Amino acid sequence: MAALTDLTLAAARDGLKKKSFSAKEIAEAHIKAVEGARALNAFITETPDKALAMAAQSDARIAKGEARPLDGIPLAIKDLFCTEGVLTTAASHILDGYKPQYESTVTSNLWRDGAVMVGKTNLDEFAMGSSNMTSYYGPVESPWRRQGDNRPLVPGGSSGGSAAAIAARLALGATGTDTGGSIRQPASFCGIVGLKPTYGRCSRWGIVAFASSLDQAGPFARDVRDTAILMRAMAGHDPKDSTSVDMEVPDFEATLDKGVKGLKIGIPKEYRVDGMPAEIEKLWNQGIEWLRAEGAEIREISLPHTKYALATYYIVAPAEASSNLARYDGVRFGLRVNGDSLDDMYERTRAAGFGAEVRRRVMIGAYVLSAGYYDAYYLKAQKVRALIARDFEQAFGQVDAILTPTAPSAAFAIGDKMDDPIAMYLNDVFTVPASLAGLPALSLPAGLSGDGLPLGLHLIGRAFDEATVLRAARTIEKAANFTARPGAAS
Amino acid sequence: MSLIKGETGEWEVVIGLEVHAQVSSNAKLFSGAATAFGAEPNAQVSFVDAAMPGMLPVINDYCVEQAVRTGLGLNAQINLRSVFDRKNYFYADLPAGYQISQYQQPIVGTGTIVLDMPDGSTREVGVTRLHLEMDAGKSLHDQDPRLTYVDLNRAGVALMEIVSEPDMRTSEEAGLYLKKLRSIVRYLGTCDGNMDEGSMRADVNVSVRKPGGELGTRCEIKNVNSMRFVQQAIEYEARRQIEVIEGGGAINQETRLFDSKQGTTRSMRSKEHAHDYRYFPDPDLLPLELDPAWVDNIRASLPELPDPKKARFMKEYGLSSYDAGVLVAEKDTGAYYEAVAKGRDAKLASNWVTGELFGRLNKAGTALADSPVSAAAVGELVDLIADNTISGRIAKDVFDAMFETGKGARAIVEEKGLKQITDTGAIETAIDQVIAANADKAEQVKAGKDALLGWFVGQVMKATGGKANPAKVNELLRAKLKG
Incomplete structure (x- = not known):
């Protein structure tokens, strides 16, 4: 049975169609794997009964020859997606007991295509973090360990539970959300593929909001093809989200193997930051060589405003978050701590319900929007954001995709960087610019660090050109031939 | 200011x-x-x-x-x-x-x-x-x-x-x-x-x-x-x-x-x-x-708004700024008025709509939309005044009856026999009776006390139940007492 959890999503799909195994068997194998991997704390809520019920429906459809594109495929869902009747926490105490009466559009799309939910995955509280350390439900452990060092490592964040679940073979694919790198950085840390699509490609309806102008849902999988398959299912226009775009979703899988011959790949010189570890730089150069060897034309490009991206992000995202999180007030749902007055109830509820990182960002956000500071912080950040987007626009006049490292380091140990929020924020230095510009970007595993941890490469594409990003990723994937797997899954 | x-x-x-x-x-x-x-x-x-x-x-x-x-x-x-x-x-x-x-x-x-x-x-x-x-x-x-x-x-x-x-x-x-x-x-x-x-x-x-x-x-x-x-x-x-x-x-x-x-x-x-x-x-x-x-x-689908409508009412119907303002305050009031005024004495129509009708509606606390008297009915009443079938004073009684019963103006005039008496003979008969009964006062008028003439008009009107044409009564009285 272990083999069923080791399949790629594409192989499982094909095997199900050929009736080599049933959806029930795949579901059971994954339910067992999830139970066996509880030490990782990757899931906040396991949904085995739901998984079996959905698998039974898939089997019935397959038997009738009415299989849907994802029938029987077990998926892990980041607990930021509202799921009807299933506890949805955003990893926050403040959403205690919250069971939505509605299903997010993205998960609805997946269930429409026949996918099976194995559970809701752990994350940084309200997706605020790069380590999965801020979860009310405790940190997630990466299934990876450094060679000769058994200290538990972080899976990255905020979608740490989803990334760990995929790396540990607890599901064939997972959903994540990415605001400044929350899909790509954990994908890099966990040695899997993660794609943040273009802003507007996936509906945000039913996803607990962090920073509305940046949040995007995207898939995790163990290879590029599986990522392409999931991306297609998740995407699509949704009239319930005014920022979702009414554009056709291409068959990304169909164009995966077109190669990179003739593609122009940009290498932004500003990403060669001071203090970048030599092995990251080496991997980046290796990626460049792989693409060149397959016929891509490599060009150095300039994204001059890159150095302001992190500062800009840490104004815009907290500003939006401070407003988005105002609804968690103890009045209508979730946690309530009663007080002597309405204001007292708000203060007690929010003090008890939000963790330190969330409180920090809410306060920063309220500050940068407040009278007298708005122009100096929020408005200026918006202007810089426009300049960053313009940098990319100009670059994409010369190149078809951009290659960078995903993160400035491999995974770090649980507990590290906790006393220094700025060091933690630096994890996102390579991922944040694409978020600010709303561009599609993907991380894929391309090599190992000296101590045996996965390192990711990062591809950024033109708006709505996920297809090219996936093609280039597929080329690197073939060249890199990344076969390492975490100890916990071997 | x-x-x-x-x-x-x-x-x-x-x-x-x-x-x-x-x-x-x-x-x-x-x-x-x-x-x-x-x-x-x-x-x-x-x-x-x-x-x-x-x-x-x-x-x-x-x-x-x-x-x-x-x-x-x-x-x-x-x-x-x-x-x-x-x-x-x-x-x-x-x-x-x-x-x-x-x-x-x-x-x-x-x-x-x-x-x-x-x-x-x-x-x-x-x-x-x-x-x-x-x-x-x-x-x-x-x-x-x-x-x-x-x-x-x-x-x-x-x-x-x-x-x-x-x-x-x-x-x-x-x-x-x-x-x-x-x-x-x-x-x-x-x-x-x-x-x-x-x-x-x-x-x-x-x-x-x-x-x-x-x-x-x-x-x-x-x-x-x-x-x-x-x-x-x-x-x-x-x-x-x-x-x-x-x-x-x-x-x-x-x-x-x-x-x-x-x-x-x-x-x-x-x-x-x-x-x-x-x-x-x-x-x-x-x-x-x-x-x-x-x-x-x-923009092209906008209705005629109060200001242009008011200007039109003043120009087209010769209304005062005030009356026009009152009539256009509500869309249905303006429409009601225009239905009454069409082809009739616009000023008279305005008086009836803004005076009697609004007064009665206000008193009854009734909205125009629920008015028991339709625009056509008010128009009929105005017609009866215009062709001298009834006097303005009788018209008020007729209007009250219309408001109470919802019946048409003509029907009420017929039913109650309120038609104005314009027949000279009938009015003369009434005048002769009043003069005969008040011979002393008649003498005074003849002697030049014109102020009493109005009193005689009142008495004749009373005798005819208000139905006599007041102008005719005046004319005939003058002829008899002053002629």
């Missing part, structure tokens, strides 16, 4: 109004939930209105159309690009913790409202802007000694906030402004103007100054919900401010509440305690871009 006299001389009151007008729309501004008045608490609340996690607003195009229509009706600039902002504050009946409103880039810019002054003159008041925003819910503090209950039916309902320039100088002008604004939005069908149900509410800005001096510090009186209260609030507030200043004090810029029972205003919060709303563009909504052709289509 009318000034208020204080101890140190005269004071000028400066008034500006911010009117919240509920957009007539079946669905809310950002959700599909219903907006009907009077539903069970929390029966019209969508997940969006309740600000459930992950819910997103989607603009209701019809509300946008209504706002544009209103802007066009106010002769205002329509901004083809406008932006929705979040106005952040915590309150139990504001589920998201922010109100979606428009701050720096409203959908409608400057416009004008023309006030119809009682002396028939007009006066223009500037409109600064109109923007769209969502309403909050309602907190019910009187349901429980300790707890507050929240009803979210109103939460998310579309409002137009219409802001005036500080162009008004008397409470009367403020009343006329509200009246005219209400009239315009009702013509347009963009707001029902129903102040009792909260469809229109006003925030009133009041300051005082010495005539021609610098503007004084203003106070804002929040949420006044009737025209009478607006006027009361202004009058109280102006006198209060004058007293404070003349007493050596200074006005603090603050928000005040109107107490309708006492007719007074009291401080709610000072400028120092004003909220910092932390406005910023709502990232869930794209800027609102309007197609000029779409705006033109709305």
Whole structure:
């Protein structure tokens, strides 16, 4: 049975169609794997009964020859997606007991295509973090360990539970959300593929909001093809989200193997930051060589405003978050701590319900929007954001995709960087610019660090050109031939 | 300009109004939930209105159309690009913790409202802007000694906030402004103007100054919900401010509440305690871009509005400014009048509609739409007067009967035998009888006491049950007594 959890999503799909195994068997194998991997704390809520019920429906459809594109495929869902009747926490105490009466559009799309939910995955509280350390439900452990060092490592964040679940073979694919790198950085840390699509490609309806102008849902999988398959299912226009775009979703899988011959790949010189570890730089150069060897034309490009991206992000995202999180007030749902007055109830509820990182960002956000500071912080950040987007626009006049490292380091140990929020924020230095510009970007595993941890490469594409990003990723994937797997899954 | 006299001389009151007008729309501004008045608490609340996690607003195009229509009706600039902002504050009946409103880039810019002054003159008041925003819910503090209950039916309902320039100088002008604004939005069908149900509410800005001096510090009186209260609030507030200043004090810029029972205003919060709303563009909504052709289509579909209609009534029907103003205040009144006036004596029609009909309707507390007397019926009555079938005095009795029974004018005249007597013989007979019975008085008239002639006319009219043609009676009496 272990083999069923080791399949790629594409192989499982094909095997199900050929009736080599049933959806029930795949579901059971994954339910067992999830139970066996509880030490990782990757899931906040396991949904085995739901998984079996959905698998039974898939089997019935397959038997009738009415299989849907994802029938029987077990998926892990980041607990930021509202799921009807299933506890949805955003990893926050403040959403205690919250069971939505509605299903997010993205998960609805997946269930429409026949996918099976194995559970809701752990994350940084309200997706605020790069380590999965801020979860009310405790940190997630990466299934990876450094060679000769058994200290538990972080899976990255905020979608740490989803990334760990995929790396540990607890599901064939997972959903994540990415605001400044929350899909790509954990994908890099966990040695899997993660794609943040273009802003507007996936509906945000039913996803607990962090920073509305940046949040995007995207898939995790163990290879590029599986990522392409999931991306297609998740995407699509949704009239319930005014920022979702009414554009056709291409068959990304169909164009995966077109190669990179003739593609122009940009290498932004500003990403060669001071203090970048030599092995990251080496991997980046290796990626460049792989693409060149397959016929891509490599060009150095300039994204001059890159150095302001992190500062800009840490104004815009907290500003939006401070407003988005105002609804968690103890009045209508979730946690309530009663007080002597309405204001007292708000203060007690929010003090008890939000963790330190969330409180920090809410306060920063309220500050940068407040009278007298708005122009100096929020408005200026918006202007810089426009300049960053313009940098990319100009670059994409010369190149078809951009290659960078995903993160400035491999995974770090649980507990590290906790006393220094700025060091933690630096994890996102390579991922944040694409978020600010709303561009599609993907991380894929391309090599190992000296101590045996996965390192990711990062591809950024033109708006709505996920297809090219996936093609280039597929080329690197073939060249890199990344076969390492975490100890916990071997 | 009318000034208020204080101890140190005269004071000028400066008034500006911010009117919240509920957009007539079946669905809310950002959700599909219903907006009907009077539903069970929390029966019209969508997940969006309740600000459930992950819910997103989607603009209701019809509300946008209504706002544009209103802007066009106010002769205002329509901004083809406008932006929705979040106005952040915590309150139990504001589920998201922010109100979606428009701050720096409203959908409608400057416009004008023309006030119809009682002396028939007009006066223009500037409109600064109109923007769209969502309403909050309602907190019910009187349901429980300790707890507050929240009803979210109103939460998310579309409002137009219409802001005036500080162009008004008397409470009367403020009343006329509200009246005219209400009239315009009702013509347009963009707001029902129903102040009792909260469809229109006003925030009133009041300051005082010495005539021609610098503007004084203003106070804002929040949420006044009737025209009478607006006027009361202004009058109280102006006198209060004058007293404070003349007493050596200074006005603090603050928000005040109107107490309708006492007719007074009291401080709610000072400028120092004003909220910092932390406005910023709502990232869930794209800027609102309007197609000029779409705006033109709305413009082309506008009904004739009160001001042009009034001008037409004055020109076409020869009405006074005042009468025309009364007749065009409501769309159905104007239509009713025109149905009566068509092909008839327009002035007579106006007198009957604005005088008798409105008087009776007012007294009965009946709306024109429910009037027991139709426009055709009033027209018939006017016809009977015009062709001398009945006198104006009899017509009033006929009208009363029409109002009571709903029967036609001609039917009542026939039934009650109220036809005017124009037959000379019959009138002469009556005159002869009156003269015979009052021979002494007749002698006096003949001797030159003309003042008694009127008394004889009255007696003859009485004898004929009012049906005699008064002109004829006069003529014949003169011939008999003075001839």
